[in-house]
C-alpha cells in the first residue's frame with residue numbers, strides 16, 4: 001500500500017494504551033502495516049505504514065486536556081503524515097462519564113478533520129459487545145447490568161448510548177439502527193448524510209457484517225469514531241485486493257526471556273485471570289493502594305521477594321473484588337487510589353526492567369498507560385494476536401502484551417507468556 005512519503009490511510013488516536021494495541025492488531029489483520037506511537041508524537045514517521053495509531057491516556061483526564069492532546073495528535077497525523085482519514089478509538093463499552101471524554105474529543109476532532117458529522121460505532125461483536133436500537137450489550141446483558149456498572153473509574157449505569165452521548169455534548173446525537181443497516185449501504189449512507197450538520201450518529205451493529213456495511217457507507221468520511229472492530233472493517237475495505245505487508249516485530253531469544261505479569265485492572269475477566277494464574281502456581285504478590293503510598297520502597301520489596309523464588313511464572317496484582325476497591329476508594333478517594341497504584345506499577349516496571357525482566361504482560365488500560373510511560377517506550381511494533389484485540393508488541397528492547405480489562409480467556413496470562421516463549425509464528 002502506501003510507502004515512505006505517501007499519505008497514510010488511517011491516522012488513529014486512541015484514548016488508552018490497551019485500546020491502541022487493540023486497534024493496531026485489528027487493523028493489522030487485514031494486512032495493513034501499522035505503526036503505534038506512544039503519546040503525542042513529534043517529527044517524521046521512521047517506518048513505512050498504512051495506518052498509524054497514537055496511544056494517549058486521555059480517557060480519565062480533564063476534558064480540556066483530553067481535547068488538547070487529541071487535537072495535537074490529529075494535527076501530527078494530518079500535517080506530517082497526510083492521514084487520509086482520522087479515527088478516534090474509544091472503548092467498546094463506551095467507558096466515559098457525563099463530563100466526557102468521548103463527546104468533547106469527538107467534537108474537537110470533527111472540527112480538526114473538517115467533518116460535518118461522524119459515526120459512533122463502539123460494537124466489537126467478536127468480544128461480545130453489540131449495539132442494538134442504540135443500546136449497548138456486553139454478552140447477553142445490557143451494559144448497565146454488566147460488570148461495567150462496577151468499573152473503578154468509569155462505572156457505566158446507562159446502556160442507551162444516544163442518552164449517554166447527549167449528556168456529553170450539546171449538538172445532536174442520532175441513531176442508525178439495525179433495521180436501517182439491514183437494508184443496504186446506500187440507504188445507510190443516505191441516512192447518515194441526511195443527519196443535521198454537527199450530529200454524531202450512534203450506529204447499531206451486532207455482527208462484523210453490520211460493521212462492513214457501515215464501513216462502506218462512511219469510507220469517504222474524514223473522521224470515524226468507535227471501537228477497534230469498525231476500524232478493522234474500514235481496513236478490510238481499504239485493503240481489499242492489496243497484498244499483506246510484513247511488519248517489524250521480532251521475538252525474544254527464549255533463553256533470554258524474563259516475563260512478569262502486572263495486573264492493575266479491576267475488571268471481572270481480569271479477576272478470573274488472576275485467580276487462574278494463582279491456581280496454576282504463579283508466584284503471586286498482591287499490593288494495595290494503602291501501601292502503594294511509598295511506591296519505590298514497595299516496588300523494591302516486591303522484586304526482592306520475587307528474586308528469592310525460583311518460579312519463573314510471576315504475577316504482581318492489585319486486582320480485587322469491587323467491594324474491596326470501593327472500601328479503599330472511600331478512604332483515599334477514587335482518583336488517589338487509582339493514581340497511587342498506577343504510579344506503583346510504573347515504578348515496579350522500571351525497576352524490573354533494570355533487573356533484567358524484558359517481557360511484561362499488563363492487565364488494565366490505565367495501568368498499561370502508566371507502565372508504558374514508566375518504561376519510556378515510545379513506539380511499538382505490533383506482533384501476533386494472543387486473544388481478540390490483544391497482541392504482543394515490541395519496543396525499546398522490551399516485549400509488551402497490554403490487555404484490556406475484560407479481554408482474553410481465564411488462562412490469558414499463561415497463554416501470553418508461553419506464546420512468546422514458544423515462538424509461535426508471527
Ligand SMILES: Nc1ncnc2c1ncn2[C@@H]1O[C@H](COP(=O)(O)OP(=O)(O)O)[C@@H](O)[C@H]1O
Pocket residue numbers: 151152153264265266267270288289318319320324325328329337338339340341342363364365366367368403404405406
Ligand atoms: N485494589 C484496588 N483498589 C483501588 N483501585 C484499584 C485497585 N485495583 C486497581 N485499581 C485502579 O483501578 C483502575 C483500573 O483501571 P484500568 O487499569 O484501566 O483497568 P481496566 O482495563 O479493567 O479498566 C486503575 O486506576 C487502578 O489503579
Ligand SMILES: O=C(O)[C@@H](O)C(=O)COP(=O)(O)O
Pocket residue numbers: 016018019020022023090091092093124227228267364365366389403404405406
Ligand atoms: O475497545 C475495547 O474494549 C478496548 O480496546 C478498551 O479500550 C478497553 O479498555 P480497558 O479495559 O480500560 O483497557
